[in-house]
Amino acid sequence: MRLKQITTALFSVSFLFFVSCEKEIVFKADEIKPMLVVNGLVVSGDTVSVRLSKSKSMLYNSGTTLVVANAKVDLYIDGEFVETLTPVKEMVYGMETPVAIGKFKSSVIGEAGKSYRLEIVADGLNPVSCETTVPEPVEILNWDTATVRNTGAYSTSWKTQANVEFDDNGQQNNYYRVESKYFQGEELLRYMPDGTVVYTDTVEIQPQRFERVYIQNAELNDAINEADELITGAPDNRFTIFNDDSFNGKRMKLRFDLNNYSYWYYRNRASDSIADFLNRDIYLYSLSEDYYKYLNTANLHYWVDEDFFFEPVPVFSNIKGGIGIWGSASCAVFSILEGNYPLDDKVYVQSNNSGYHL
């Protein structure tokens, strides 16, 4: 990063002598026709659904999504027509009755190995089609964790190191994603009149949240980080995706870290509460190739943004006639519990606050 700072600074100083001005110019592509945007993910075991909207000009001065509610969405499984998806209505802020939000739902549950194709027609937009085949889930052979002190940090903190083993299917290209969701419980305190503080029988559970996963296998991150650390910095693998290029057909030992900045860690290590806990659900997804490409290019798209030194990165789409993604995934999951939960002699209540991010 240092080189980039120096180069940019000196480059900027040079430009100060020469910069003429900045002005607004006419955007000549304003007449471009909006496209139908299809966003949907078929997950094995979950109900099939899709969200429809339409793209808007860069000059469109609003952050609202232009939902497409009047579409006809036909679902085909393995080439056979199954059903027309039903529009979903929900309550929206400012409306007194439920309204269509551009979401269409099926009665079908996603299954690994099956192909799901959508044929969509909407007024005023080009008809589109898209197809995805749900990958087989991975079988987690083994996993273990260790909590260690985070030596890279200035203050005292801990991190959880996790290892997950699974076999990669060498017959095909495979794409993966690892995700962690956590929820934690905090035993409530009562402040006594004499100034002392005692634990109560009530444990407050905060809502489940996502947390950052740090993949430690360098070869997996390299596949994502195309840019150079020295000059531009490397993009984060923010969606924690990886492919099997470096371990095709072999047993993979995935290593990743989870930072333990949670309230639970700070308090539990300094107190004698036995009811505080931290529960993590670790999801190992197998992704369809298209969905992997979508996430990979989106990761770079946001990282590059409008950096002068880069060519912009277009985001992959597999929607014929439109834009967006129709992807699929299967997942395997395991949980890591630190602390004790549930305990028979405690009362668990849901917290009203939004909880902490890790």
Add this chain to the structure above:
Amino acid sequence: MKPFYLCFALLCCVQLVRSQNVTISGYVTDRTTGESLINANIFETLEQKGTVSNVYGFYSLTLPAGQHNLQFSFVGYNKQMLSFNLQKDTVINISLKQMADMAEITVHATKSNVERTQMSLVELPTERIEKLPVLLGEPDVLKVIQLLPGVQAGTEGTSGIYVRGGGADQNLFLLDGVPVYNASHLFGFFSVFNSNAVKTVNLYKGGFPARFGGRLSSVVDIRMKEGNDQEFKGEFSVGLISSRFSFEGPINKGKTAFIVSGRRTYVDLLAQPFIQIANKKNGDVKFNAGYYFYDLNAKINHKFSDRDRLFLSMYSGKDKAYSREKESSSSGSNYSDHYDDNLGWGNLTSALRWNHVFGSKLFSNATFTYSKYKFDVESDSEYKERDYYNRDYFHYMSGINDYTAKVDFDYYPTTNHSLKFGASNTWHTFKPGVNHEKTTVDENEYQIDQDTTYGNQNIAANEFDAYVEDSWNITPRLNANIGLHFSWFNVENTNYTSFQPRLALRYLISDKLSVKASYAKMSQYIHLLSSATISLPTDLWLPTTQNVKPQNSHQWAVGAAYKHDKGYEFSVEAFYKTMDNLIEYKPGATFSGVGEGWESKIETGKGWSYGAEFLLEKKTGKTTGWLGYTLSWANRNFDNLNFGETFPAKYDRRHDVNLVLNHEFSKKFDIGLAWVYGTGNATTIGTQEYPAMLPGSYSYFPEGWITYYGGRNSYRMPSYHRLDLSMNFHKQKKRGVRTWTVALYNAYSRQNPFYLYWGSKKAVNISPNGEPYETRKPALKQVSLFPLIPSLSYTFKF
């Protein structure tokens, strides 16, 4: 192709044994300076046969024994006629005298484009370069080249060139035959070629003669002056941001001569008083920063005899930017804090050249050259406070070193054949980047002392080239230049070879009109990894490897040239060029700097370009100049870029117009004008937005919207146009001629696009209750460089 080469060899043999002839040979030079005259005409008026001098002024003409009238001519010089009875091989060295009245012919020129077999060639004598409008008082070789049809400029103000749809790395810059890898100063605003030291510039855009190889799109062959071997001459020029000088003269009159020239910018020096004033106000903080570049050219040559001549030339140029800050306090906390950042890059080239004439028909040139490009950045920061000490040091370095041994021969077997053949070997050492980091922390019990060096190993590669070409007068009207270039490249135990046939034909329909055609295959073994958006000194030259194949191109061109009696020349050329194994960064990757794992960061693909170029020139008279127009297309196709769809090259430019005029009102006053117009560059910019579907993530993600670009380089920036003017006021002084030059760059201050981005602007909305309120709306913004820039310079020639 085999039958073709067999016929070619047989025809050569037939010509060799044809008759008993005698040969006249020698050098053509300038009488005043002793400089050799390149491409001077030597014409036998009875036989109606002729030849031209080579780049060292040597010529050879074989004629039947007997009476001959020989005419030596070079535009701008008085013709010289010799009549004699020729019975044996004879050496005639001719020195021509410049015309006294240069008003009649203000621009030197050589063989007319109508007569020349070579097509896609533009010759630029240094006089022409110096008469054109300048940027900040600096005449610039490459900026003049940008004014020629078929050549596109890169971003605003830069001196990079893109020839016939090729890339910035596909141009071979030869300074006295030595490749120069980074041809620009100040992030590309100026080229490294100091016009004071330049004698001629030849730009080849296609139809490449077999003697050239190694780049796909162009050869810029720059020849430095040799030095005046008759008398001492000099010149200096003082401009707003830089000064130049050149000095030349004989060491041993008529035998040994030298020329030395230099240039340096002094923005850093001019800024010093302001920095000092600022520092006085800053108390304990002392700051200093600056930027400069310099060039130094030197050349010495010695004539041992009419047969032997030795040249030693060198060029050294460097850019340096620095920034320093020091803060200290002797009271209170008693600390000192300083940082020192340096960024530098530069070229060093040198050539030792030996001309030897083996006989009247064989001229040889043996050359040893060295070329080095180095980029380095250094950052050092140190903090001391009582018991605490911290130092961070960082140094990054990359570059390329070339050693070349080369031998070239010019052989003139008969009047109708002029052969050139030779071979060269280059030892490349690519230095893709080494980092040195040092961190020292000393604080009571806490101590760190890390010293790390990492990066890529140097890559050694060997490149061998051999060529043969024959300039063949098949009939008085039909000329051909037929050649073959062979190259072999060895890197990391991998070998690549390439046979590159070259062919150029010219048919003279009349003395005023000719038609031409050419074909050339070119191969390139090195690649430039550069930023997608702008050329920077961090750009890395890297070799072809096992995984990254050599670039190849095939170019076909046809054209016609017409010469009018009143000094006008008109030419038109159409070309079609294909290129393969082009490289681009993968999406999201950018210029490397460190080069680590660079092969995995690039995509390879192909490109093609086609178009037509029109050039109307006036080379003589009080008004000279040219009007050029180019209509062209340049496309790229990469399997993994733009989702496999074809996209326009970044500098694809549909229309390009250049008008260049120079008018001499009197010996004391002349003006120059250049007007350029070009279709806007292709760029990638968002046209629409749509909602994203990203998985739940930690913290602040996901973003809600994705920008849709509609394809790589699918948007056109506004068109580019600019008018430059210059006025030169000359006056003869007692000891020489002084010239004041007043120039206006971008005279009508056109805001040309440098880059575009999406920003916002103020807007007024009406709330539901009818109240107006201020808000912001999206707006497409254009950033421009270089408004109207006046400049003034003073030049004195003595």
